[in-house]
Amino acid sequence: MTLSAKKFLKNINIYKPGKPIEELQREFNIKEIYKLASNEIPFPPLYLGKVVLEELKNVNRYPEANCFYLRKALAKKLRVKEAELIFGNGSDELIILALRGFISKGDEVLVGFPTFLIYEIQSQVEGAKIKRVPFSNYRYDLKAMARAVTKKTKIVFIANPDNPHGTYLSHREVANFLEKIPRDILLFFDEAYYEFADKKDFPQTLSFLRKRGNIIISRTFSKAYGLAGLRIGYGITTPEIGQVLNKVREPFNVNRFAQKCAYSALFNEAFLRKVKVHIKKEKGYLYKEFKKIDLEFIESVTNSVLVNFKEDVTPLYDYLLRKGVIIRSLNPWGLKNFFRLTVGLHKENRKFIHYLRKYLEVE
Numbered sequence: 001m002t003l004s005a006k007k008f009l010k011n012i013n014i015y016k017p018g019k020p021i022e023e024l025q026r027e028f029n030i031k032e033i034y035k036l037a038s039n040e041i042p043f044p045p046l047y048l049g050k051v052v053l054e055e056l057k058n059v060n061r062y063p064e065a066n067c068f069y070l071r072k073a074l075a076k077k078l079r080v081k082e083a084e085l086i087f088g089n090g091s092d093e094l095i096i097l098a099l100r101g102f103i104s105k106g107d108e109v110l111v112g113f114p115t116f117l118i119y120e121i122q123s124q125v126e127g128a129k130i131k132r133v134p135f136s137n138y139r140y141d142l143k144a145m146a147r148a149v150t151k152k153t154k155i156v157f158i159a160n161p162d163n164p165h166g167t168y169l170s171h172r173e174v175a176n177f178l179e180k181i182p183r184d185i186l187l188f189f190d191e192a193y194y195e196f197a198d199k200k201d202f203p204q205t206l207s208f209l210r211k212r213g214n215i216i217i218s219r220t221f222s223k224a225y226g227l228a229g230l231r232i233g234y235g236i237t238t239p240e241i242g243q244v245l246n247k248v249r250e251p252f253n254v255n256r257f258a259q260k261c262a263y264s265a266l267f268n269e270a271f272l273r274k275v276k277v278h279i280k281k282e283k284g285y286l287y288k289e290f291k292k293i294d295l296e297f298i299e300s301v302t303n304s305v306l307v308n309f310k311e312d313v314t315p316l317y318d319y320l321l322r323k324g325v326i327i328r329s330l331n332p333w334g335l336k337n338f339f340r341l342t343v344g345l346h347k348e349n350r351k352f353i354h355y356l357r358k359y360l361e362v363e
């Protein structure tokens with residue numbers, strides 16, 4: 001007799017992350033790798049060395065199950081109640097917990113397409129029916145999304161700003177949208193790139209939470225704070241929803257190093273500022289270079305840029321890999337003519353532009 005997994009898993013594709021640096025080093029025996037594929041920032045937060053070493057002394061003990069100190073500090077910073085916060089092993093985990101806590105058989109989940117793929121993959125795992133609403137002009141089509149809501153809709157996922165497009169929805173757009181959405185539907189605003197989106201009209205999502213309830217706002221320490229490898233994110237929600245998510249999570253879901261480093265990161269505004277200034281400046285450089293070679297790109301408020309290459313990007317992707325440069329092909333999203341480039345160090349961005357020009361044979 002063979003051991004069979006759950007039947008519906010057959011139709012689920014495993015999430016394929018950007019190629020890891022170590023893998024490319026092994027495959028092509030290249031030492032210097034430029035990874036511009038997974039929307040990480042290019043600087044390691046080395047100021048955390050002391051914190052990590054200090055915490056090593058406690059690593060034989062389980063971590064705090066409720067992120068006690070981090071919760072206090074973050075609640076104060078965001079001016080929310082401690083019970084309105086939930087922490088996850090990356091903000092990815094909050095997506096999983098929301099689905100685990102709220103989806104029953106037959107429920108529908110509404111997503112834009114193409115967007116962050118985890119919403120769909122994990123919705124399938126929970127047995128939800130997925131409804132995709134295509135993006136329009138690289139932005140969420142909120143009118144179409146509101147029309148797509150049915151009696152069975154349970155959760156709506158919105159990445160704001162979005163990945164892979166890098167575009168954002170304004171406060172007014174979201175407010176209008178919320179007016180059309182029944183209150184018993186859970187709205188999940190994924191704000192993984194929140195810190196980069198320095199826009200006056202970016203939604204004050206907390207005010208929506210206060211007015212409407214039934215909202216989860218997720219953010220992460222993986223992007224602007226540079227802690228992707230530690231896996232820690234958080235959600236802001238109502239204490240009632242927080243309780244549900246706490247019931248379905250693993251008790252020690254956030255490790256010791258993550259808790260301590262995130263806590264310190266909250267107080268290091270200089271690092272965050274440095275990151276934001278760098279990303280803005282380098283995006284400017286990339287835009288300028290793209291314009292020189294007539295490449296269509298979508299202006300982004302995140303740390304990545306979506307490029308319409310107008311032809312299959314696979315040969316470019318392979319060419320760059322052999323040069324040690326990893327970009328993200330949007331093939332897994334079904335967009336074979338697009339790639340997404342994460343903003344790297346200036347040296348890395350220059351290298352990428354150099355090889356791109358070589359590939360396109362422009363001088």
Ligand SMILES: Cc1ncc(COP(=O)(O)O)c(C=O)c1O
Binds near residue numbers: 089091092163192219
């Ligand atoms: C839109 C979006 N949400 C969530 C995540 C997951 O981030 P985390 O590292 O916090 O799990 C990402 C990571 O790329 C993302 O792009």
